[in-house]
Amino acid sequence: MKSVTISSTTTSPAFPQAQTLSGATGVAERPISTPAPIPTPSRGWLVNEHPRLSQPVDFRSTTDADFMDDEAFAKLFAGGNFNEKTTTVQSSAQFSDEFDLSAVDWDEQFEMEQQLLNNEKTVSNINSDCNDMGFTGAEFIPINSQSRGDDSQEFTKKYHFSEVVMEVLHQKFGLRNFRPHQREVINASLNRHDCFVLMPTGGGKSLCYQLPAILSEGVTIVISPLRALISDQQVEQDVVNILRLKNVKRFIRSFNRPNIKYQVLPKVAKSSTNDIANLIQQKFAKKSGIIYCLSRNDCDTLAQKLNLLSIKTKPYHAGMSDKVREKIQREWMQDQFHVIVATIAFGMGIDKPDVRFVIHNSIPKSVEAFYQESGRAGRDGETSYSYLFYNYGDVGRLQRLMMMDKSHKKATLDGHFENLKQMVSFAENQIDCRRYLQLLHLGENFDRRICIQNKATICDNCENFSKYDVSDVTKEAKELSQLVHDLSAKRNVTLIYVADVYKGSKQAKILEYGHDRHKFYGAEKNVTLSSIMNLSALKNMSDILPTTAEEILNIQHVTVANFKKFGEFFLNITKKFREKVDALKPASEPSFETKVLRSDVFKAAESEF
Numbered sequence: 074m075k076s077v078t079i080s081s082t083t084t085s086p087a088f089p090q091a092q093t094l095s096g097a098t099g100v101a102e103r104p105i106s107t108p109a110p111i112p113t114p115s116r117g118w119l120v121n122e123h124p125r126l127s128q129p130v131d132f133r134s135t136t137d138a139d140f141m142d143d144e145a146f147a148k149l150f151a152g153g154n155f156n157e158k159t160t161t162v163q164s165s166a167q168f169s170d171e172f173d174l175s176a177v178d179w180d181e182q183f184e185m186e187q188q189l190l191n192n193e194k195t196v197s198n199i200n201s202d203c204n205d206m207g208f209t210g211a212e213f214i215p216i217n218s219q220s221r222g223d224d225s226q227e228f229t230k231k232y233h234f235s236e237v238v239m240e241v242l243h244q245k246f247g248l249r250n251f252r253p254h255q256r257e258v259i260n261a262s263l264n265r266h267d268c269f270v271l272m273p274t275g276g277g278k279s280l281c282y283q284l285p286a287i288l289s290e291g292v293t294i295v296i297s298p299l300r301a302l303i304s305d306q307q308v309e310q311d312v313v314n315i316l317r318l319k320n321v322k323r324f325i326r327s328f329n330r331p332n333i334k335y336q337v338l339p340k341v342a343k344s345s346t347n348d349i350a351n352l353i354q355q356k357f358a359k360k361s362g363i364i365y366c367l368s369r370n371d372c373d374t375l376a377q378k379l380n381l382l383s384i385k386t387k388p389y390h391a392g393m394s395d396k397v398r399e400k401i402q403r404e405w406m407q408d409q410f411h412v413i414v415a416t417i418a419f420g421m422g423i424d425k426p427d428v429r430f431v432i433h434n435s436i437p438k439s440v441e442a443f444y445q446e447s448g449r450a451g452r453d454g455e456t457s458y459s460y461l462f463y464n465y466g467d468v469g470r471l472q473r474l475m476m477m478d479k480s481h482k483k484a485t486l487d488g489h490f491e492n493l494k495q496m497v498s499f500a501e502n503q504i505d506c507r508r509y510l511q512l513l514h515l516g517e518n519f520d521r522r523i524c525i526q527n528k529a530t531i532c533d534n535c536e537n538f539s540k541y542d543v544s545d546v547t548k549e550a551k552e553l554s555q556l557v558h559d560l561s562a563k564r565n566v567t568l569i570y571v572a573d574v575y576k577g578s579k580q581a582k583i584l585e586y587g588h589d590r591h592k593f594y595g596a597e598k599n600v601t602l603s604s605i606m607n608l609s610a611l612k613n614m615s616d617i618l619p620t621t622a623e624e625i626l627n628i629q630h631v632t633v634a635n636f637k638k639f640g641e642f643f644l645n646i647t648k649k650f651r652e653k654v655d656a657l658k659p660a661s662e663p664s665f666e667t668k669v670l671r672s673d674v675f676k677a678a679e680s681e682f
């Protein structure tokens with residue numbers, strides 16, 4: 074039996090670690106007897122796949138009555154076995170009412186696919202863009218698109234079955250073009266090769282086995298285990314060994330989702346619901362979206378609050394009966410309402426192509442989970458958005474939830490904590506490309522220039538890169554880690570306390586504990602702004618340019634403690650710049666000049682500090 078093994082990154086709620094979905098499909102020979110979900114008779118063709126039917130097939134809702142026997146099928150779909158060189162297909166007269174194959178420009182088809190692939194792989198002509206954005210080039214890791222091994226080039230040519238493949242693509246699936254690698258996988262499969270296919274979530278793996286199934290004799294068996302690999306190569310080999318695949322052709326696509334824009338935003342307890350509501354109202358009115366929450370209770374509460382803010386939402390979680398969940402899912406799929414507020418119980422197997430946004434209302438449990446959940450957006454290839462609302466408080470909540478699960482052994486729990494730690498690093502990282510960071514977890518070395526190239530979906534960190542200065546802080550990092558080690562030897566200390574010692578503060582506690590005698594006490598008088606205030610707060614401050622204590626305290630991430638220590642200092646600077654901006658700005662366009670001045674505000678604050 075020839076097979077196509079399809080893998081992606083799919084997280085199952087049943088399994089805490091990131092998972093991969095694998096499927097194997099026999100496409101050439103008669104199947105072994107199988108408990109597959111396809112009803113009797115055990116061989117035959119789906120009538121609703123009949124070429125005369127113009128509707129795309131819903132493979133999940135077939136019944137006995139949908140089947141016809143081989144003979145009948147062969148009459149309608151003469152030629153049947155496309156693996157034979159002699160195969161001829163009497164196709165056009167029978168099922169080309171809507172689609173004229175003679176009008177297919179094959180070169181254009183190939184070119185289009187190549188362009189799609191190139192978008193994922195090439196970096197030509199973007200270096201100047203990168204320079205404009207403040208990158209020097211040192212930040213980039215050269216692409217090696219071949220490093221993961223890929224046989225797709227071997228299967229780009231036109232085959233004797235190519236026309237009918239296009240016909241079926243159009244007539245049965247309602248699609249015009251292939252996505253990257255789909256055509257090559259189908260070609261290889263119809264040429265009776267065993268294939269191992271790695272594609273991103275939403276990449277279109279199903280078509281790779283559904284279309285050859287339609288064009289081949291016999292029944293196709295699709296094995297779709299919930300649990301499988303993610304980045305682990307030792308698993309690909311297992312798949313090959315266990316399924317006894319021979320001379321396997323590999324089709325390895327980047328896991329990058331070029332049409333998703335990734336952004337991490339600060340989650341401010343007092344305004345988080347309003348922040349989400351504003352985002353949806355301003356950008357996604359009548360657009361489909363998913364909001365992921367940590368707990369069932371969070372889902373219910375947030376859905377209720379959003380409804381009060383005139384955003385029609387419904388919660389979805391494992392605490393509801395199957396019936397209620399099915400109803401909610403169906404209504405959402407049918408656009409009866411647009412925004413679903415769910416725990417991660419929602420997602421697996423959901424194929425709504427036009428999900429325009431996924432919001433994480435709290436931190437996901439791992440980078441892989443984040444990739445998978447945010448990957449529910451934009452399966453139709455259109456520009457879509459992923460927002461992660463982050464604050465550290467949610468990390469503690471998630472840890473506590475993990476600990477409450479008594480079924481976890483220590484090693485499992487440690488693994489969960491480690492995954493969460495990596496997710497925290499991802500969320501707090503304001504420098505590296507979000508795609509690079511995610512794909513690194515999936516074993517892929519991604520070149521951030523590809524992210525920068527696509528202006529519509531450039532990630533927040535690549536977009537904001539020019540707003541940061543790069544400097545070597547190795548010395549400070551060493552000193553600080555020593556300081557943390559020494560100060561925390563006898564008692565718990567806060568981050569702010571350590572910073573105060575480092576800056577040489579004379580506050581009573583420091584003197585009382587004798588920490589003013591530490592060798593790094595006051596070592597860094599010339600502290601950077603970011604060490605005294607959260608970077609997002611600084612950015613917001615330089616955009617808003619507050620002129621009063623109230624305004625500065627309203628800025629996200631400015632704490633009362635911060636304000637007491639540094640409020641006056643910052644206000645003196647922002648007031649000056651506010652005057653400048655007010656003098657400059659045309660009333661209708663306040664933000665442009667503010668942005669231009671942002672780096673000046675930073676510089677002024679730094680030099681005066």
Ligand SMILES: Nc1ncnc2c1ncn2[C@@H]1O[C@H](COP(=O)(O)OP(=O)(O)OP(=O)(O)O)[C@@H](O)[C@H]1O
Nearest residue numbers: 081248250251252274275276277278279280426452
């Ligand atoms: N060639 C194509 N052109 C347009 N849309 C496509 C094409 N191939 C697949 N799609 C659509 O893309 C969406 C994702 O396809 P599919 O469900 O096969 O993805 P997948 O790779 O199995 O993803 P996941 O691993 O997340 O389940 C579906 O809505 C499908 O109809």
